[in-house]
Amino acid sequence: MNDGEKNSERGGGADHGGAGTPAADDNVIDVTGLRRRYAGRGRRAKAREGFEAVRGVDFSVARGELFALLGTNGAGKTSTVELLEGLAAPTAGQVRVLGRDPFTERHSVRPRIGMMLQEGGFPSELTPTETLRMWAGCTSGARPVADALESVGLTGRADVRVKQLSGGERRRLDLALALLGRPEVLFLDEPTTGLDTEARHQTWELVRELRDSGTTIVLTTHYLEEAEELADRLAILHHGRIAAAGRVADVVAAQPSHISFELPAGFHLGDLPPLGELGVVGHEKAGRRVRLRTDELQRAATGVLVWAQEKGITLRGLDVRSASLEEAFLHIAKEAAEQGELAGARETEGAAA
């Protein structure tokens, strides 16, 4: 398949802003106003209220797209994915997978989807072959067991008891189960957690091949690199809400780049050319260390370097860095946390009044 063409198709959809939705009838997954509250058990009213893990989430995933849900632990990734998988009913809002409700119509949805839970459950006394054989008997259009084992690189461990497999090998067995029915939609909940670097890259390769063959994939991860490597689009979840969403490049581009260096003794920030003219939008100073933020990295860097050249000084610890998903993520999480605190404070005030 032509990658460039595919990407431009996807890009076209993302221009509508927000989570970016291509033509609605092409969506494999549609989520609107999704909420999930866990029932509380405590005796006090506060505890009985329960905990709202998903607080109004909207997004869509187009056919053949790889959509990543990113977030810190407890951000609501798994809670959201479980609703998409039809493992639980939402407290409010709507989920459509392949045009159907994955919970109430799960018997017609399940044969067309595959999923990998965060923690796989396999009888420890069975071998991978026996486990897959059992799953194949319960899966429409299952591939041959040997193929499934080979695709995740477990052929050599096919007849070892599951209890003797390493954590990474169990993750791969779980992936083999998820792929067994050649699903149209694949849900992967932290598929590479616990894998070593090599196994992680192998899994990425497999996921890419699946995507290229037209499988729609929803992936949760807390590895930013993983989202950057694989995702066409992503949403960053924070405290049950989407803090940012869009194509990876757009999410990153919305964040400033950085230049940092140490000013030599005798020089001050004011000695630099006017920062505004360099395209610098903000700065921080800690001791002699200066950190400039800019949306025009090349212009700002050139300005700083030409100035240093003219003055004949060396900028120690010079670091010129374009925005990365990691920075975007940290920034968004911090911003969302601040906003959350504000909103929380307002709610408390409202309740008091």
Place this chain on the structure above:
Amino acid sequence: MSTAVLDADAIEREEGRGEVRAETGAGARLLALGRAELTLLGRNKTALYMMLVIPVMLAIAMKQTLVGTNSPGMGLSVAAALLPATLGYVLLFGIYSNMTGAYVARREELVLKRLRTGELRDLEILAGTALPAVVLGLAQCVLLVLLGGMVLKDGLPKAPHLLIAGVLIGAVVVVAFAAVSSALARTTEAAQLVVLPLMMLSLGGSGMVVPLDALPDLLGSLLELLPLSPVMALIRVGWTGGAGTGEILKHLAVGLVWAGIAVFAVQRWFRWEPRR
């Protein structure tokens, strides 16, 4: 990981798009799950021992007692007292105790949770997990009836349909109670304790060790209402062939009510995931 395999898949997928794939049927799913469970049962020495050895050992021990005391005046032959009890032991030790442990183990290893992510329906998961133990238990019952009758020279059951009805109702009741009991234990070790109340109650009060006819009337008719009492009564009546229609209908009704209660309890209290 093999690129070639996936590429071949990809081509097949492209070609196969839009065509309706054959979906699995409930029978095939049950068999697939049952086969895996049979493998697991074969690798669980404790469960096999409970299943295959204990009922026979209890029967032999009971025979010595019965013969020694010359069966205290119930008008029952040794075989008529012993064989129904043996089938009761199969239900309790072979199926009930075993399945309680199996449900706990599958839940705690998150197997039930994983199974629920696929195409299996909830009832299929419960039934498929129980399939090998139930089939083996029923086969044991058949063997015990045939061989027992031969060894004890008491011939075949006089009313086999009642005996079969009793065993089948009993199987449903003990599997459902095993599912409910599994909710009370967090480990397979604890499961061994959780099964004790129903086991003691049934051994003592459902006519397995002491026939209910031998007890004072009031106590006897109260104990007739215990979960496995109608099952044991049907099996015994099926063996001897001696009972009025009214009595048979009463046992059937009580047995079915218990089956209904047990199934309701499963829907209400069964736990699919560990408590965290």
